[in-house]
Amino acid sequence: MGLWGCMISLLVNAQDAVYTQSDRWQVNGFTAQGMVQTNHSSYINETNKLSFRVTEIGLNSRFKINDSWSLAGQIVYLDVGNRYAKGGRVDYAFVDWEPNLFDDANWSFKAQVGRVKNNHWLYSSTRDVPHTRLSTILPQSVYFDGFRDVALGSDGVALQIVHLSTLGTWQYKWSYGASPINNAQRDQLFSPLAKGKLSQDYTHQLSVYFAPNNTNIEVGLSVLDSDFSYAANVAGNDPFVNGSATSQRVMLHGQYFAENWELAAEIMRERGVFKDALFTGFSSDQFGDGGYVQGRYLLNPKHSVIARIDLYDMNENDRSGKRIPLQTQGVVPEYFTYMDQATLGWQWHIAEQWQLQTDVHLIKGTGRLTPILFPDPVLNPNKYWTMWSMQLMYWF
Amino acid sequence: MTPFRFFTLITVLGLMVTTVSLTLLFSINAYATLQLSNQPSSVQSAGAQDRPSEQPHPPQVILNNPIFPEISEQFLREVFSGKMRHWPDGKLIKVVVLKSDSPLHQAFIQLRLRMFPYQVQRLWNKRIYSGRADPPIVVKDINAMRAMVLNTPGAIGYLPYGEGKNKPGQKLEMKTYAGLSQRRNQLSAGQ
Numbered sequence: 001m002g003l004w005g006c007m008i009s010l011l012v013n014a015q016d017a018v019y020t021q022s023d024r025w026q027v028n029g030f031t032a033q034g035m036v037q038t039n040h041s042s043y044i045n046e047t048n049k050l051s052f053r054v055t056e057i058g059l060n061s062r063f064k065i066n067d068s069w070s071l072a073g074q075i076v077y078l079d080v081g082n083r084y085a086k087g088g089r090v091d092y093a094f095v096d097w098e099p100n101l102f103d104d105a106n107w108s109f110k111a112q113v114g115r116v117k118n119n120h121w122l123y124s125s126t127r128d129v130p131h132t133r134l135s136t137i138l139p140q141s142v143y144f145d146g147f148r149d150v151a152l153g154s155d156g157v158a159l160q161i162v163h164l165s166t167l168g169t170w171q172y173k174w175s176y177g178a179s180p181i182n183n184a185q186r187d188q189l190f191s192p193l194a195k196g197k198l199s200q201d202y203t204h205q206l207s208v209y210f211a212p213n214n215t216n217i218e219v220g221l222s223v224l225d226s227d228f229s230y231a232a233n234v235a236g237n238d239p240f241v242n243g244s245a246t247s248q249r250v251m252l253h254g255q256y257f258a259e260n261w262e263l264a265a266e267i268m269r270e271r272g273v274f275k276d277a278l279f280t281g282f283s284s285d286q287f288g289d290g291g292y293v294q295g296r297y298l299l300n301p302k303h304s305v306i307a308r309i310d311l312y313d314m315n316e317n318d319r320s321g322k323r324i325p326l327q328t329q330g331v332v333p334e335y336f337t338y339m340d341q342a343t344l345g346w347q348w349h350i351a352e353q354w355q356l357q358t359d360v361h362l363i364k365g366t367g368r369l370t371p372i373l374f375p376d377p378v379l380n381p382n383k384y385w386t387m388w389s390m391q392l393m394y395w396f
Numbered sequence: 397m398t399p400f401r402f403f404t405l406i407t408v409l410g411l412m413v414t415t416v417s418l419t420l421l422f423s424i425n426a427y428a429t430l431q432l433s434n435q436p437s438s439v440q441s442a443g444a445q446d447r448p449s450e451q452p453h454p455p456q457v458i459l460n461n462p463i464f465p466e467i468s469e470q471f472l473r474e475v476f477s478g479k480m481r482h483w484p485d486g487k488l489i490k491v492v493v494l495k496s497d498s499p500l501h502q503a504f505i506q507l508r509l510r511m512f513p514y515q516v517q518r519l520w521n522k523r524i525y526s527g528r529a530d531p532p533i534v535v536k537d538i539n540a541m542r543a544m545v546l547n548t549p550g551a552i553g554y555l556p557y558g559e560g561k562n563k564p565g566q567k568l569e570m571k572t573y574a575g576l577s578q579r580r581n582q583l584s585a586g587q
Contacts, residue, residue: 072527100486
């Protein structure tokens with residue numbers, strides 16, 4: 001701590017002539033509260049009653065040490081029902097280094113070390129920041145809430161290179177690290193009966209984005225590889241055993257902006273491998289896929305409407321889920337292997353930094369509800385279910 | 397639920413690509429027409445904070461970096477959307493903008509950057525709330541814009557066309573940049 005403090009102090013003092021105190025510190029934040037209700041689903045709560053658990057609050061700061069070095073961090077408080085564990089989190093906290101490596105206006109390099117965000121998907125870096133999304137709930141095929149804590153970022157390192165070529169702008173991003181998983185997150189992701197320690201061993205991501213010159217198009221490709229391990233708590237009567245899991249993903253991203261409308265789409269193919277954990281000798285290796293297409297039309301500067309189709313299949317060899325009832329003696333219905341969602345939304349930009357957002361979701365299937373390995377057909381008795389939400393947000 | 401659902405998604409994506417391609421074709425056509433006529437199309441009040449009808453030219457870029465001689469349209473676009481954050485000499489770029497509802501700001505984004513105000517706002521929001529960038533400095537009018545850029549090393553901003561001239565006794569030289577298309581016009585005219 002002392003060494004870090006001394007180094008920062010030296011760097012800060014070396015730049016005092018350039019920066020004023022207000023230049024050096026930046027503080028921003030957001031707060032959002034709303035209401036949500038589901039019908040025939042435990043996605044938000046078990047009762048299907050109107051819930052006010054749509055709370056998202058965040059406060060962030062950047063501290064410029066000098067022109068190349070900064071410190072950045074954000075804390076968030078989230079309470080969104082059963083979607084993921086309620087509570088405060090250090091969303092990101094990293095050292096940001098942006099040196100003049102290339103001495104060329106057409107290249108830039110950036111490195112971040114610490115708790116870094118996942119910047120590889122269109123909405124991954126700000127999925128909890130309400131005014132950066134087009135709907136209260138993101139498309140679950142790609143932005144599965146159950147994976148929120150491990151997909152949002154990781155403790156590690158991230159690098160980015162931007163290159164302005166004659167064809168357009170290229171962005172190359174790479175990151176490596178691991179996310180801590182606490183017991184509440186373990187229960188959400190794995191099973192409420194689990195008593196052992198679930199850990200993410202690593203997550204490794206790479207993405208390339210390209211925006212052609214003189215267009216408002218951006219396309220990208222990203223890949224992800226991540227390993228998890230489960231250490232059973234034998235002394236605590238853990239019903240599970242030691243095990244491991246691997247998650248791999250390939251994704252295509254695209255977005256287009258026009259004067260009065262915009263389109264965005266992401267499709268992905270993912271592989272999930274499970275070994276042991278449920279019981280000794282358990283093994284599963286399957287490919288799933290999904291994606292969404294969404295459009296937004298700006299009626300005027302204050303109002304816009306959103307429409308989205310989101311599709312997801314857990315197993316490409318059993319898209320209709322016929323094998324699941326056979327494998328579970330009829331306990332788990334076939335609709336737990338897919339989830340298709342149609343969303344209609346409306347955004348009202350009430351004033352500078354104020355926005356009201358509402359959306360309605362029509363859903364077929366429950367393949368993106370947690371816990372993944374222990375579906376609950378009692379709380380989710382219907383193949384078809386609905387949800388609506390409304391959220392008021394303010395940011396500064 | 398059919399085994400071909402994923403292909404349905406691909407089909408929808410295909411339709412989307414087709415729509416975008418058609419829009420692009422129209423945009424390129426419109427852009428070519430715009431260049432030929434040298435008249436802004438979508439925002440008639442270009443740079444028109446004071447006198448809309450008398451400001452047919454796109455707003456003018458001003459910057460406070462005496463050692464940087466030239467910037468490209470592409471670099472400009474990435475600077476004002478927060479992606480490029482340093483001048484080639486390593487100094488931090490300080491982006492200065494007017495409020496988002498200012499006609500000059502909107503004209504600058506549409507006519508100079510060839511982007512859209514909501515698009516730029518989204519890009520900044522994503523960067524600010526993921527720790528990747530400081531927000532731009534927001535000033536209330538063009539006088540404040542001129543003063544902020546003049547007094548802030550590394551700053552870049554914009555003014556209505558023709559307003560970016562240096563005045564006698566100015567402490568720092570304010571470089572102006574009219575954009576590639578106008579530069580081409582100047583070159584072809586032998587200026």
